[in-house]
Structure formats: C-alpha cells, structure tokens
Amino acid sequence: MRVENNNLILDEEVNNEMLEEFMKLSSKKKLKTIVIETDNISSLVVQQLFCIAKEKKILCNDPFLNKFFDDVRLVG
Secondary structure, eight states: OEEETTEEEEOSOBOGGGHHHHHHHHTOTTOOEEEEOOSOBOHHHHHHHHHHTTTSEEEESOHHHHHHHHHHHHHO
C-alpha cells in the first residue's frame, strides 16, 4: 500500500490488520483515486472501499470487483 501523487495504490495483500492504516491513508482529502492492483484484499477493506466509492474514484483490475464499484457509482 503506497501513495503516489493523488493515488492510493493497493499492490499487495491488504488484510484485516491493515484496515486502520488503509482508513487513515484513504481519508486524506488530497487523495483522488484508489487503485486496486491485488486480488488479495480482505472483505473489511472492500466494505470500506464501498463506503468511500462515492467520494473517490476506485480503479480495479479485477473485473468481478470492478462491476460492484461501477454499480455503486451508478447509484450515487
């Protein structure tokens, strides 16, 4: 998990123990996009991503997860 420019990049496993760090990083106001480049992400982090999907752009390389984020954007 790293921040580059205005992007939070999830490029390795993000487990439940990392939730607090994820929430801290993802809540930064200057952050515009969260890029998911891993398939190993905990359900708690995914749930948090759904909560912030209306505020920040979520890009995901997994077509299954990406469909859910697209649906959240359509509803919002």
